[in-house]
Amino acid sequence: MSLLSDVLATLTSRNLRRRMLSGPDSRSTEALIADLLSGHGEISGMTTAAQILDRYSEMEDEAKIAFFDHLSNALGIDPANVRAALDAFEAEPGKKSYGAFLKAAEPARQELARRLNRVPGATPQLVAMRNDLLRLIPKSDPRARIDLDFQHLFSSWFNRGFLVLRRISWESPAHILEKIIAYEAVHAIHSWADLRRRVEPSDRRCFTFFHPAMPDEPLIFVEVALTKGIPGSVQTLLAEDRAELAAEEADTAVFYSISNCQAGLAGISFGNSLIKQVAEGLAAELPNLTTFVTLSPIPTLTKWMQGEGIDPTTLTAEEQKALAARFLLTAKRADGMPYDPVARFHLGNGAYVFAVHAGADLSDKGIAESAGVMVNYRYEAENIVENHERFAARQEVVASKAVKALVKTPTAA
Template structure:
């Protein structure tokens, strides 16, 4: 931890040192980008990078789109050069011919993004830039292709080896706690008292991944309840009048909320690593824990029920459990994967569908998206890798006997 603290302190000091800016360069952003790619000097390059990043954040949407379109066209690959260098490499494979092919196959905009990232504090600004690109470039093929370059670089920069797992508790800095409130995407945190109930009791935990270049910005966080038995109601977990249980009585770790924090890191997956790391750490910290489950929403359920002609508002709890089980096991996308996005995430991580609960989330959001039902995905630490491989290979939804029976019953009974 001392090495980590020193690293984060160094990053913070570098960020503070960027407060003095050079005089503004009046050239358009597109010209500045071209100049940065062609720059040979480190000092001039840093000045250009700071100018580009600072001015980009003040641009309106039209200005941002114009900048993105410049990167997508003027800094794209030249297909003729790629074909020619590949042909040369095929004829005479060598270090020289391969280097020429790599240079032709990599668009200049990747080098631009790398040079922008040399500036202290630039990584977070580039993440925000990609968030704008995802928002503004949807449906425009050239801009969607440009995003592949951002994603390619981010996959390396945000590799698991660079991420730092930190516990979040009631004693964490206020600015971090404010961001936990703001970024909570599953069960809204209504007040500081609500946050306190999730962080302060001895049977509650919260963990987040951070990146050394963004030490004040959580990338993803998970909220955990240490419980006796597998819970079937999120309102019970978050109840104001709840009494904490002794840690020695806890036999189950329940992951009840996982929130991605950065829109600019969409499709850069951290959840898999987060759950496995937290489960491993908790197993060491609390030896009595024998079961690791989620209590997850089923966000596509009501839409699917409507598409099947099922009036879920008139359906009793037991039938809803059956329909939910049927949906989780049998409703598939065209490619064969589960229709439900949360199911795809957890099954892809090596979990199984363990138990389905009716009246598990009675909030307006829970009723609207899941008809109030929720599901436990079970993470068997000894079988995660096996389950992951099985799902990746066959896309079969692995479920408990109870869930399979529910699904079969729902299929045999007319709606």
């Protein structure tokens, strides 16, 4: 079946190129969209879709905003049709009336995206299109509602069942390694030698999710250190002169960097599945691993301290730890969720706050964002479900006794 699919894709691409060689379509983009949605033959439709995508890729920002205006205003739902279809379904709740309601309730721009996605190589172009939408249209703008359509489609297209987990090693293709360097968002990779220290030694791992439609584009990746004991400093993990540990001797897997790679997939969750699958794979490969933790930044800690009138540079290490513990356990948004985005991610996945470390990240970024403080979130298989439910239902931040004790110290009051 794979061979047949490749052959059909090749023939389709040739037909597209042959048709497009006859010259660009002189119709407006809006007319091309209407033609694509009219339901003509597949090859004809793909030719039209390819021209829309090519035309969009050449647009300046002003033209892209006009494109999003059209998606918002002309390709939405008709409330009257939705009400009529719902009334018909309530009167006679059968398969036909239900299908009519679903059709009426779906905006035409979702079907447009599906038809555009039939073009070979279209998926990354649509991801880039959503990135433009997020960049150009403010969240408060009524047109931002069309992002819900992108999210709905991408949640299905990038479902965990379609993702492929790959280990990144020093032998991985150079163009993939270059992207790992470029996309690292937590602890910058400063050179090829720096990258090599993170992926080649026996006590280091890097894993990433790929999608079949974007085989050369990492979606998200995690860097893992295999250690003895739980570390409290990223400097020790990334040191150039550190002593390599045989993987079989490690008892702890430390997830010290998780980076999302595609801005156009913001809000499409991969991290939970990535951590879970990597942890399961490592546990199967190395039975001596009994502890799974993160060494995570607290990227909003410095901002919060400054908002409280506190200069973090004047604090002792113990004061920094106490304030960080207070922040993680008590600082909440208006909706009751933790203020810190990394905390929301790991706590939502069922981890708990295990330990806080001052002077743990002395890089410029670590000082500027986290006052140099880092936190271990610990994942324990027997407690993950309970921790997740406590957090999801009551926004309860589960923490170790040691971290709770820090909050009660006078410096954190």
